[in-house]
Amino acid sequence: MFENLQDRFEGVLTNLRGQGRLTEDNIKETLREVRMALLEADVALPVVRRFVEEVREKALGEAVTRSLTPGQVLIKIVNDELVSIMGQANEQLDLTTQPPAVVLMAGLQGSGKTTSVAKLARWLQEKQKKSVMVVSCDVYRPAAIEQLKTVAAEVGAEFYPSSGDQDPVEIAKRALDSARKHYKDVLIVDTAGRLHVDVAMMDEIKAIHAALNPIETLFVVDAMTGQDAANTAKAFDEALPLTGVILTKTDGDARGGAALSIRQITGKPIKFLGTGEKTAALEPFHPDRVASRILGMGDVVSLVEEVQAKVDRDKAEKLVKKLKKGKDFDLADFKEQLEQMNQMGGIASLMEKLPGMGQIPEHVKNRANDREMGKLVAIINSMTLNERRFPAVIKGSRKRRIAAGSGTQVQDVNQLLKQFMQMQKMMKKMKGGGMAKMMRSMQGRMPPGFGPGGGLPPGGMPPGGFPM
Template sequence: MFESLSDRLNGVFKKFRGQGRLDEENIRAGLREVRLALLEADVNYKVVKDFVDRVRERAMGQDVLKSLTPGQQVVKIVHDELVELLGGEQQDLELRAKGPAVIMMVGLQGSGKTTTTGKLALHLRKDRKMSPLMVPADVYRPAAIQQLTSLGKQLDMPVFASSTEMNPVDIAKNAVAQAEAEGQDVVILDTAGRLHIDEHLMEELANIKAAVSPNEILFVADAMTGQDAVNVADRFNDLLDVSGIVLTKMDGDARGGAALSIKSVTDKPIKFVGVGEKLSELEIFHPDRIAGRILGMGDVMTLIEKAQTEIDEEEAEAIGKKMQRAEFDFEDFRKQMRRLKKLGSLDSLMKLIPGMGSVREKLGDLNVHEKELGRVEAMINSMTAQERRQPKVINPSRRERIAKGSGVDVQDVNQLIKNFDNMQKMMKKMMGGGSKGKKKRMPQMPGMGGGMPGMPGMGGMGGMGGLPGMEGMPGMEEGPAPKRTGSTKADRKKKKQKRQQRKKKK
């Protein structure tokens, strides 16, 4: 979402860093470009004015102007102010401990309330170990009731039985009573929306609020609508006093103005963001992490959390041991590839790694690399279980069958097996041959763990470079063997001769 804004701001900061000294004139010129970048990103003009004024006031301070690294100081100031603009500290849901807590989802029709209700229920069950009851309270749109019922079956989660003939206020009260009787500790109300705000809708929502006293009223806004989402959020807040914002479609190509403006305009925090269509793709909103992404600093914490969620530690440890014993097979490699897919696209992952912006530009279209990963997986899927576990049995006739089954050329299958064989040989070399029969300690190979904290079992991908369409990945590029840095036989012979010559002289 923030790509164009991030590119513009990084261009401004390069100019700042390139100047040995800063003065009022070049700070004003740089902040003029920052202001234009924010306005082009559809940020509210009042918010932009206040933001730039605060940055200018801090950047003009003597501690910055006299600093040895004034450019870096300005970047830090912009980062700190962006964090404040986005809400300061991350704010979680405030749910009562006794009795079922009530969360009321509000917003215009089409903003994604029903899907977000399902995502939020999954988040509460998975991360907070709660037992949610989802409640379809939109009686004006039968499809909304059907959709939430379908999501309940998909998530194996209870859904309150409502119908279009029922009153929304009665639905809310009866759902809370049912949750209390059946032991559910949180009720999520999916309320009705309209194409625009009207008196009847707001009166109904106010009556529901009065009837069940919700702990949280979350306004769901489509981030793609930009400043319209901010204006509508402000109206809902005036009438209902919402407790937080959920921005959907943050994975789209919107310019980011809603995310940067909505906290300042409504004075309500963004609590969650929808980052994809899957029910698992709802993230807690962290202002400091988003600010880091905007300024090209990456977001390692989110990457680690994604890995910890998707990767089974016991399985990862088992694969790590197999790699150390040089027993890593195609079955294991396929598991690694599937893990990588669960974490997201290559492009989205690289955005989270600090300093990878320039690498992404050099790689060009990362979708091409993802397609090649798909081709590699198709070849592995076309193998039998025996072939995946014992690649040595794959003879020429089997290679032809694998190629036909995966829709590739035999040369592609040959290249895959050759690279895999090379990786196995490399592992054996690194694990064997120590003095007195002792095994060497296996050094860190590129892509074999250690490089990404908190991501056990993600190793191995880097060691498979040279697969079709995956040139440039470290670990397996063909070329001359690296020179040994230890003492050779000739070196030892020369040393022995020198010692003998010294003895003769004595």
Template sequence: MAPRVPGGPRGCRWRSWGRAPAPPAVSPPGASTLLGVFDALSEKLQATLSDVRGHGTLTEDDIKKAMREIRLALLEADVNFKVVKEFTTTVRERCMGADVMGQLNPGQQVVKIVNEELAALMGGASAGISFSPRPPTVILMAGLQGSGKTTATAKLARHLKEEHNSSVAVAACDVYRPAAVDQLVKVGGQVGATVYEQGTDANPVDIARWALDRAKQDGKDVLIVDTAGRLHVDATLMDELVQIRAAVKPHTILLVVDAMTGQDAVNVAEQFAEAVNFDGVVMSKLDGDARGGAALSVKAVTGKPILFASTGEKLDQFERFHPDRMSQRILGMGDVMSLIEKAEAQFDEDQAKDLERKLRRNEFTLEDFLGQLKQIRKMGPLTSLLGMIPGFAGQQLKGLKVDERELDRIEAIILSMTPEERRRPELIKGSRRLRIAKGSGTNVQAVNNLVKQFGQMRKVMKQLGKGKMPDMAQLMKQR
């Protein structure tokens, strides 16, 4: 039983954790499946625009044909019909204007227009949480039951702690759904947030007001209020939200919608927009939505942007939603900024300088290689990283098979070596190779291949360190 809060109402309890002693298994930061949501749409749009690019000049019929294909692709992606009509009308009018017709490269201009309008459709420039100059910043989470609101609350708490170094508290105001309070206590503890709860017998409005007082006393930077949901929008739900909003005066109201419900999610958002003036959307379960229609429609229908996207079940699978970057990725233009951010989050500047020195002196070892491999894998699946590189369109990645288990085997082989063997791979011969193969659960051939390829890589690095270009033909022959 958690201790009672001194001076609080009878039965009031609060639970606080620092970093959990045994954090849950989480996927690598940035292991986003966000682009996978738009795979089908991306493929069709890229095919249509590739055809447009192939024309030296564009006629009115060419543009009408392209708009028809784009309209069908968006409708098949479950985008709201009115949104599709407005989008294609705007794109067609711009394409028929002077900025396309008569240009030397009209195809590129069409792609540019589609990219800009697609980004605008999803909200334009990315937005985030506005922090109050007088903490705590209060964030109210709203949404229907089953939308993933409680999990999204914990994910947001983790995001604010990791990205903004904020001290975060969470108020458990969902007293109706069975085990909702216990769930929030559990996931809140896993992300290192303080959870204020009074069980299920107290009034949600009173809990919210009390939690705000506690957050002020404890000097918290942020208080996230997890409210109750219903199976559908009703007067009781809205009335309770209005009362909680009046009690805590939130700086930001976020609506959590389930992307898997498609256009129903958009309808729910529209109803909440009419009753509760929320500021932004958290799109949950976006990884389970095969088409992405809700993500493409919600801003146009409600006027409220998507601020965050939940891309998986694990607590770190949560990220800011960047409409401009997502538009570029849908159209096969890459996402260099996100790739840079992921790299910066994983690579230490001092370690990078040390690595550069080793490469120049040809002192790069298997120990260094293992460290770099682990850091790259923390950035996410390799196919996801490749998708952020301009030129790697969906069709090119579609046939690319990256066996992540092969990377596991490489790690196992290196970890089965002694420190001396990692520094001096030339020692690995005969019985050593057999021992390493047995220790890693692989075979001698796999060990031989790794040692050989690493040796080839060191030769290339040595040549580059001397300012020489390696013989690429010879390298390809060896491969």
């Protein structure tokens, strides 16, 4: 997300850093570029106007013109204004009510509403330690009820059954009664979506809202619709008292216009970002961290939080002990590292949180994607246990068999083995006191807390896994 905006801002801000002092002329030129960047990102015009005016007013202030580093000061102003239009701080879910706390989900058809119900259920269970029940009031699409049943089972949330011949309001009331009887902390209610905002849809969801009196009413909207996402959210808010927004499919949106427009257009905070198809791909929306990503400074705080939450510490410690004993890092260990990376949302999700990713050539970024990682795992899965332990035995005929078994080419197998050998050499340097020595030599090359060795090797994982 924000890829296009990040590229444009990077050029603008690079020019600014080189300025010895700021004048009205170069501020005007800079803001013209910023304005174009925001419009190309499909940010709503009123939001662009306000943003540019606020930055101009602060940039022409005395504190900037007298500063020894006016370019840096202006970058801070742009950063602060980005945070301001997106909502200053993370707005958490409000669950402070007599259980069960009801969360009502609204949105258009195809916005990712049902998947977001499952993602939110998983997040509440894992992060907030809540017991969750989910129910579908979408009686118009039987497939929606079945879909929710399937994803609820995947995340371990209790599913309250419903069917297409029932009244949506009655379903909601019975689900609430069941959630009370089963002492659930949270009830998440999925509602019917439409292709557009219509009267019948609004009347139905108003009736459900009146019957449940939810503490949270979240509008689920597709980020790829740009500023239309903000306009649709506004239409819903006029009929329904929304408390926040879940912005979905942000992994497919390179512009970011929706994220920058919604708060200003609707007055409602974005509470979560849907960052992929997996049920774990939901993250709280932090305006300051998103602003940092847009300005090419990464989001190391979120990255470290993911590492701490999702890395299997036992496996990581086991690998460290193995290396200390002088045993070789093998392909089974390599596969484990790749799977842990996948567990954390994939390499694409991690890379966008790293500072300076905008400066990496596109062809390099394309090589380090989740599909390539999936290919590496498939190749290792096609090997025997002996081949994984002793990669040196993999020669011509074995390579052909492995390639055929994994649906890849022999050159892909060769590439994997080459990457593995490079990584194995790094690991050998870490035996005994080598790890501490290598850490000291690499110190400062990467953000704090990101992997011994300070960078991503060709295989995609920091050597020795992520730090604890």
